[in-house]
Amino acid sequence: MIRLSTCFIAVLLALRSAAMSTPAPSKLVPAPHRRRTKASGTATSTFASTGSGSSTSTESVVPPSESGPVISLNPNNPVWDSSFTGPFDSIRGPLGATIIGPNNPNIAQQNPDLLAPPTTDHGSVPNIKWPMSLSHNRLSTGGWAREQNKMAGVNMRLKPGAIRELHWHKTAEWAYVLKGTTQVTSVDQDGRNFISTVGPGDLWYFPPGIPHSLQATGDDPDGSEFLLVFPNGMFSEDSTFLLTDWLAHIPAEVLAKNFGLPAEAFKNAPENELYIFPAEVPADNQPAPTSPFGTVPDPFAFAFSNVSATQFSGGTAKIVDSSTFKISVTIAAAEVTVEPGAMRELHWHPTEDEWTFFLEGEGRITLFASQSNARTFDFQAGDVGYIPASNGHYVENTGNTTLRFLEIFNSGTPSSAPDKFQDVSLSQWLALTPPAVVKAHLGVSDDTIAHFSKTKPVVVGGSRNVTKV
Incomplete structure (x- = not known):
């Protein structure tokens, strides 16, 4: 008679053999991809498939949701707009609290994403915003200029006829005209000259070291306003090389010798720089003096407004x-x-x-x-x-x-x-x-x-x- 223990061992061996003959589930088959519903933000299970019913390659990789949390689909729009009059509190949904101390409502109204930032904001990012209205403004009799130095930008205004005096820079100057028209003049290193009237939406560009002048025309009763940009962020408009500033620091006898004239010829030259000063409105279509070397081959102005x-x-x-x-x-x-x-x-x-x-x-x-x-x-x-x-x-x-x-x-x-x-x-x-x-x-x-x-x-x-x- 077969002993009971022998039967028990036989059953165990049979079960082990059956288990070894059954293929193990593949670890390459992912769990269903989780998709959030837009209304609730909760996860539901779906499978992507082709029109024929066969699986797409979406199922051949482990979706990111299996490795950790997925992004939130909750809106992160600004919490108020320019029509909102307050109170301006640092609250976004359940986060934050009211401001019970001093608060500048004008700054707050313009910067909702600073007071109540999106929840997607994180870490430390330096300030990238600068209002030109916070820049120091240099006032002159013919207009004004204010600058911001990251790449180096200057916002400048000239009254009708006012001149930004003859000058040059160590770096190039690029300009976009905001309003009015400006007459620009220049002479390059080869004695070739240039003159042009530049209108709203148009550009000018002077290479480093090339002397030039800017003068508002009478086309607009407000004169002209433009944006100047310099590619060197360390540049300052105040470090410009000005004609009057240079001559004021040259002995009169040296000026006389240089031009072959008596010193008396320069008796009215200003002792200090002019920078921006009033002058007569330039004539329409004023021509440049004829140069024996011709005009510049590549114009210093560009009609961007016509593009x-x-x-x-x-x-x-x-x-x-x-x-x-x-x-x-x-x-x-x-x-x-x-x-x-x-x-x-x-x-x-x-x-x-x-x-x-x-x-x-x-x-x-x-x-x-x-x-x-x-x-x-x-x-x-x-x-x-x-x-x-x-x-x-x-x-x-x-x-x-x-x-x-x-x-x-x-x-x-x-x-x-x-x-x-x-x-x-x-x-x-x-x-x-x-x-x-x-x-x-x-x-x-x-x-x-x-x-x-x-x-x-x-x-x-x-x-x-x-x-x-």
């Missing part, structure tokens, strides 16, 4: 660099308009810092500075923004009118490249990367990837939203 802008779903953009404005080898720029609710797409500039000047409207920028550092800033007309090279960012219109601004870049020197406008589009990058790689990073579907644009969207349409506290 057609490219239309995108959310606004327009037009670019100027040395490919169109040949003499401008150190400054490239784009003029961008963004309609209410739309945005200048998520992008970055590979090697060039961006100096942004806001011409009209209201907007905001979130700057991504790597290592989980991100910070959001609000901007109004007359503000300056500074975006370091390679920092990811966008520009969103948060107002009810068109947002218009300049993106300006130090695009190199005459001996270095590149001297062209450059940016990298996030949407284009993802659209032109193998889909499996994008899925492995973001856990998105084929339909989502198909929606990414293989051409740069540049300005993306949308709707305007304000988060109510």
